[in-house]
Amino acid sequence: xxxxxxxxxxxxxxxxxxxxxxxxxxxxxxxxxxxxxxxxxxxxxxxxxxxxxxxxxxxxxxxxxxxxxxxxxxxxxxxxxxxxxxxxxxxxxxxxxxxxxxxxxxxxxxxxxxxxxxxxxxxxxxxxxxxxxxxxxxxxxxxxxxxxxxxxxxxxxxxxxxxxxxxxxxxxxxxxxxxxxx
Amino acid sequence: xxxxxxxxxxxxxxxxxxxxxxxxxxxxxxxxxxxxxxxxxxxxxxxxxxxxxxxxxxxxxxxxxxxxxxxxxxxxxxxxxxxxxxxxxxxxxxxxxxxxxxxxxxxxxxxxxxxxxxxxxxxxxxxxxxxxxxxxxxxxxxxxxxxxxxxxxxxxxxxxxxxxxxxxxxxxxxxxxxxxxxxxxxxxxxxxxxxxxxxxxxxxxxxxxxxxxxxxxxxxxxxxxxxxxxxxxxxxxxxxxxxxxxxxxxxxxxxxxxxxxxxxxxxxxxxxxxxxxxxxxxxxxxxxxxxxxxxxxxxxxxxxxxxxxxxxxxxxxxxxxxxxxxxxxxxxxxxxxxxxxxxxxxxxxxxxxxxxxxxxxxxxxxxxxxxxxxxxxxxxxxxxxxxxxxxxxxxxxxxxxxxxxxxxxxxxxxxxxxxxxxxxxxxxxxxxxxxxxxxxxxxxxxxxxxxxxxxxxxxxxxxxxxxxxxxxxxxxxxxxxxxxxxxxxxxxxxxxxxxxxxxxxxxxxxxxxxxxxxxxxxxxxxxxxxxxxxxxxxxxxxxxxxxxxxxxxxxxxxxxxxxxxxxxxxxxxxxxxxxxxxxxxxxxxxxxxxxxxxxxxxxxxxxxxxxxxxxxxxxxxxxxxxxxxxxxxxxxxxxxxxxxxxxxxxxxxxxxxxxxxxxxxxxxxxxxxxxxxxxxxxxxxxxxxxxxxxxxxxxxxxxxxxxxxxxxxxxxxxxxxxx
Numbered sequence: 001x002x003x004x005x006x007x008x009x010x011x012x013x014x015x016x017x018x019x020x021x022x023x024x025x026x027x028x029x030x031x032x033x034x035x036x037x038x039x040x041x042x043x044x045x046x047x048x049x050x051x052x053x054x055x056x057x058x059x060x061x062x063x064x065x066x067x068x069x070x071x072x073x074x075x076x077x078x079x080x081x082x083x084x085x086x087x088x089x090x091x092x093x094x095x096x097x098x099x100x101x102x103x104x105x106x107x108x109x110x111x112x113x114x115x116x117x118x119x120x121x122x123x124x125x126x127x128x129x130x131x132x133x134x135x136x137x138x139x140x141x142x143x144x145x146x147x148x149x150x151x152x153x154x155x156x157x158x159x160x161x162x163x164x165x166x167x168x169x170x171x172x173x174x175x176x177x178x179x180x181x182x
Numbered sequence: 183x184x185x186x187x188x189x190x191x192x193x194x195x196x197x198x199x200x201x202x203x204x205x206x207x208x209x210x211x212x213x214x215x216x217x218x219x220x221x222x223x224x225x226x227x228x229x230x231x232x233x234x235x236x237x238x239x240x241x242x243x244x245x246x247x248x249x250x251x252x253x254x255x256x257x258x259x260x261x262x263x264x265x266x267x268x269x270x271x272x273x274x275x276x277x278x279x280x281x282x283x284x285x286x287x288x289x290x291x292x293x294x295x296x297x298x299x300x301x302x303x304x305x306x307x308x309x310x311x312x313x314x315x316x317x318x319x320x321x322x323x324x325x326x327x328x329x330x331x332x333x334x335x336x337x338x339x340x341x342x343x344x345x346x347x348x349x350x351x352x353x354x355x356x357x358x359x360x361x362x363x364x365x366x367x368x369x370x371x372x373x374x375x376x377x378x379x380x381x382x383x384x385x386x387x388x389x390x391x392x393x394x395x396x397x398x399x400x401x402x403x404x405x406x407x408x409x410x411x412x413x414x415x416x417x418x419x420x421x422x423x424x425x426x427x428x429x430x431x432x433x434x435x436x437x438x439x440x441x442x443x444x445x446x447x448x449x450x451x452x453x454x455x456x457x458x459x460x461x462x463x464x465x466x467x468x469x470x471x472x473x474x475x476x477x478x479x480x481x482x483x484x485x486x487x488x489x490x491x492x493x494x495x496x497x498x499x500x501x502x503x504x505x506x507x508x509x510x511x512x513x514x515x516x517x518x519x520x521x522x523x524x525x526x527x528x529x530x531x532x533x534x535x536x537x538x539x540x541x542x543x544x545x546x547x548x549x550x551x552x553x554x555x556x557x558x559x560x561x562x563x564x565x566x567x568x569x570x571x572x573x574x575x576x577x578x579x580x581x582x583x584x585x586x587x588x589x590x591x592x593x594x595x596x597x598x599x600x601x602x603x604x605x606x607x608x609x610x611x612x613x614x615x616x617x618x619x620x621x622x623x624x625x626x627x628x629x630x631x632x633x634x635x636x637x638x639x640x641x642x643x644x645x646x647x648x649x650x651x652x653x654x655x656x657x658x659x660x661x662x663x664x665x666x667x668x669x670x671x672x673x674x675x676x677x678x679x680x681x682x683x684x685x686x687x688x689x690x691x692x693x694x695x696x697x698x699x700x701x702x703x704x705x706x707x708x709x710x711x712x713x714x715x716x717x718x719x720x721x722x723x724x725x726x727x728x729x730x731x732x733x734x735x736x737x738x739x740x741x742x743x744x745x746x747x748x749x750x751x752x753x754x755x756x757x758x759x760x761x762x763x764x765x766x767x768x769x770x771x772x773x774x775x776x777x778x779x780x781x782x783x784x785x786x787x788x789x790x791x792x793x794x795x796x797x798x799x800x801x802x803x804x805x806x807x808x809x810x811x812x813x814x815x816x817x818x819x820x821x822x823x824x825x826x827x828x829x830x831x832x833x834x835x836x837x838x839x840x841x842x843x844x845x846x847x848x849x850x851x852x853x854x855x856x857x858x859x860x861x862x863x864x865x866x867x868x869x870x871x872x873x874x875x876x877x878x879x880x881x882x883x884x885x886x887x888x889x890x891x892x893x894x895x896x897x898x899x900x901x902x903x904x905x
């Protein structure tokens with residue numbers, strides 16, 4: 001499948017599990033998007049572990065203006081304060097609308113698990129058709145432990161009461177996917 | 183706590199109670215209606231048959247090597263810093279985990295869903311040791327608070343209403359909770375978050391243990407599995423040895439099938455792959471204290487069993503319950519012990535003992551619905567009957583019906599003599615082909631359908647008259663009639679004879695044929711079933727015929743599907759049985775595919791006809807198109823009914839063993855047929871005819887019930903010779 005089709009498939013599959021999908025052109029746009037969503041939702045923090053210094057400083061600047069605090073470490077201690085988690089996904093799987101995070105870092109993991117809203121940036125060069133296409137890479141990681149690899153497809157969900165689909169039982173209530181053209 | 187009925191009278195009492203539970207009935211019915219649609223949607227574009235074959239092959243290659251895979255896993259995992267334990271028994275597993283907690287000074291444990299931990303009753307053990315254990319999967323938390331077992335492998339609280347959950351959460355939080363699902367879920371989020379952050383130890387199960395890299399794979403939707411494996415400083419995974427797979431590729435294959443088949447999801451929200459202890463800032467070392475406890479509990483022995491090893495292919499999707507007509511009536515608490523559904527009826531015997539299985543294992547229609555959806559290709563219906571046989575073999579007394587069957591069935595002359603005597607004995611009660619007053623030994627629960635009378639002259643005695651010699655036959659076929667066509671509904675055989683003779687086909691009735699043996703299999707009497715197969719093979723040499731015809735889908739599916747399994751080790755017979763299976767054909771396939779009948783050969787009456795697909799035709803023989811096509815060719819207006827392929831509730835002796843369940847399934851079936859506005863209900867198995875005709879008579883319905891052969895014979899143009 002060529003890449004426009006792959007992108008279309010990813011979008012379809014992600015939206016089918018209530019993911020908000022948005023295309024962006026650079027990381028500054030991702031930062032502005034995260035701040036805007038956080039402000040709109042009345043959140044006071046953005047947990048942003050694992051970002052490069054340039055992006056981080058960009059984010060901090062925008063956050064400062066919006067009076068939002070950026071958290072990058074020791075998220076465990078601040079578990080009750082995490083509003084938005086802003087992360088960079090390692091891969092995307094079009095077939096299932098899935099994000100793959102190599103999240104051996106505890107802070108990265110917690111940002112994707114404990115935040116109310118999870119916003120993930122996926123560079124389109126990292127989009128793969130399915131898990132099988134990524135087998136060699138995943139295997140490589142598993143051969144160099146310790147590793148905590150996460151496939152994330154949509155927000156945390158349950159249907160345990162009367163089979164009614166409800167989002168956000170333990171993890172994020174919303175998942176936003178920002179597709180970065182790179 | 184789980185308390186499964188240990189004898190039939192108690193079990194039937196509980197089944198009755200479940201049938202009277204309106205909420206449960208509605209919840210189960212809604213699920214039964216929604217599941218197939220969701221599954222089909224999720225499987226769009228997936229070659230399920232190919233995937234099933236691959237999963238089964240992968241598991242079959244792995245099972246004989248479980249110990250080797252375990253050693254490989256252990257070496258890799260230990261090298262990465264994981265502590266690996268092997269528990270021979272459930273108790274040992276619980277003790278190992280309690281010891282890990284004690285050694286690590288853990289007081290509070292959060293747990294994500296694990297059927298293996300349910301299997302070992304881990305919570306009970308840990309709580310008795312003074313530990314606080316909190317289930318964090320919403321459904322599991324609910325049933326933990328209610329002190330119940332799960333009623334479904336994937337949706338453990340499916341039997342409960344929002345009102346019951348609101349009432350429970352009101353008690354737990356001390357403040358009134360409204361029965362609004364979204365806010366109830368928020369309550370769980372709030373309450374459980376506190377536990378996650380304060381727990382010392384997390385316990386999870388796993389869906390995969392990848393030997394090549396020592397990796398655990400865990401699928402969850404709620405995300406609790408991720409928190410359980412991340413926040414506490416200790417993580418213990420309890421994993422059945424059957425979860426070992428050689429490599430990531432094998433795991434990905436299962437991942438492709440499991441969520442689609444379980445809940446109709448393309449994939450679960452989260453799939454977590456853990457290799458070695460990762461960063462954990464709550465641990466003194468800065469790394470997680472990670473333990474994996476592998477559970478044997480009979481699995482290694484089971485993996486070497488020539489018959490039952492197949493059950494270890496199970497990937498725990500729960501689909502066998504989802505499609506089971508009985509599960510959809512009575513729910514999981516009445517259809518299993520810890521493991522529920524078809525796989526539960528089998529696993530209970532091995533993991534939780536004969537006493538817990540002896541009543542529930544009898545509650546199977548043999549409708550093959552579970553087999554049709556199993557992503558690992560497990561022959562669930564057959565294995566249920568085999569477990570039933572094992573249970574019977576260990577019981578002191580076999581039930582009366584089994585003892586009678588053993589005495590009578592394998593002596594054809596005695597069996598047929600008794601059937602002829604029955605025709606005389608019922609004479610005072612029989613009218614219009616039905617027995618109008620049931621003999622005293624039937625209770626009133628059997629009155630949901632009228633029972634047919636045994637005819638005075640069976641088909642075998644009429645055959646010479648109805649099917650004479652054809653001078654220059656186009657084809658020579660044998661009829662395997664089966665008991666019902668022979669002794670109860672000979673008119674179905676006569677209709678066939680008329681149709682075929684006019685088309686220059688020689689049809690023989692090999693006189694030494696007897697019962698196909700399916701009733702014996704259904705009663706767990708495998709040895710008798712085997713003897714019957716041999717008898718019939720001797721009576722009917724497939725070499726003498728072009729085709730072997732059946733009017734009874736159940737006989738057909740048993741002969742084609744089960745005879746080869748029963749006789750594969752018999753010298754010589756294994757070949758004959760294969761030839762018989764290859765020549766066996768059902769009526770509708772014979773008419774449409776061999777004879778290729780045309781509409782011109784029939785009167786176009788355009789009578790509205792509904793169709794009931796016999797389980798053993800649509801799933802057993804996998805024939806679905808021909809009967810519907812034949813109805814149309816024969817000039818009927820075929821009107822599709824809802825749930826055409828769901829069992830009518832006959833299930834052979836099932837309908838006399840569990841009449842209340844049979845009556846409910848029959849009612850659903852006839853309601854669906856009535857809704858079509860059909861004048862005629864057609865099916866192609868005399869067992870279904872018995873059930874449907876009896877039920878229709880009892881409810882005073884106006885829709886006539888016929889075997890497809892009778893319906894087709896009724897619209898043929900007299901003397902039409904076909905081509």
